[in-house]
Amino acid sequence: ALFLSLTPIYMIIISIILLFVSYKTSLSNTNLSSNLVTKSMQIANMGRSLSFGNNFIYDTANIVHEIASLGSEGIVLVGAGRQFVNKITDDSSYDLNHESNLISASLDKIHTDISFLQSDVNELKGFIGNYLRAKLSKRNIDIGEYKSKIYEAKNLFSRTSVLLGTEEPKKYLILFQNNMELRPTGGFIGSFGLV
Numbered sequence: 697a698l699f700l701s702l703t704p705i706y707m708i709i710i711s712i713i714l715l716f717v718s719y720k721t722s723l724s725n726t727n728l729s730s731n732l733v734t735k736s737m738q739i740a741n742m743g744r745s746l747s748f749g750n751n752f753i754y755d756t757a758n759i760v761h762e763i764a765s766l767g768s769e770g771i772v773l774v775g776a777g778r779q780f781v782n783k784i785t786d787d788s789s790y791d792l793n794h795e796s797n798l799i800s801a802s803l804d805k806i807h808t809d810i811s812f813l814q815s816d817v818n819e820l821k822g823f824i825g826n827y828l829r830a831k832l833s834k835r836n837i838d839i840g841e842y843k844s845k846i847y848e849a850k851n852l853f854s855r856t857s858v859l860l861g862t863e864e865p866k867k868y869l870i871l872f873q874n875n876m877e878l879r880p881t882g883g884f885i886g887s888f889g890l891v
Contacts, residue, residue: 704753707743711736711760718767722774730771737764755816756824762813769809773802796856803850807843814839867891 718732743757776798783790873883
């Protein structure tokens with residue numbers, strides 16, 4: 697009975713370890729990182745299922761599952777970003793709308809997942825809730841700020857095809873300004889470039 701009651705806690709610990717290892721390998725080995733995050737989500741989900749009505753275990757497993765879900769979508773975003781950069785720098789043709797929409801959709805999913813995670817952390821009671829809020833506060837991490845930056849990036853990527861002139865040619869004036877000599881536009885214009 698003791699072993700059975702501790703099984704969900706072991707699952708949560710294993711899930712957290714898998715997340716940590718996935719984070720450490722995310723840039724060097726994307727496939728391994730993706731597999732580890734998937735296993736972490738599965739194990740955290742089993743931990744939720746085996747919580748036996750214990751709110752502490754269920755809430756902890758749920759938070760770990762949500763973080764793993766964010767990690768999974770982050771890996772998808774990194775892959776889409778690499779593909780986007782490779783296609784831009786390659787000489788072959790590609791559909792800019794499709795590539796930018798993949799990144800925009802991934803950012804939208806991350807924005808939604810962070811919203812769920814934020815509300816769950818804010819509503820979480822007990823030791824885990826207090827611990828997570830204290831850690832976030834101590835490290836000056838504002839989840840709302842991250843959400844707004846992700847939303848802005850999503851909006852930018854959803855308009856990439858227009859900005860890069862897919863439908864019609866675009867011309868941009870880039871001003872190089874010295875902010876040490878203030879002017880109404882932000883600084884003295886020393887030079888400019890046309891793109």
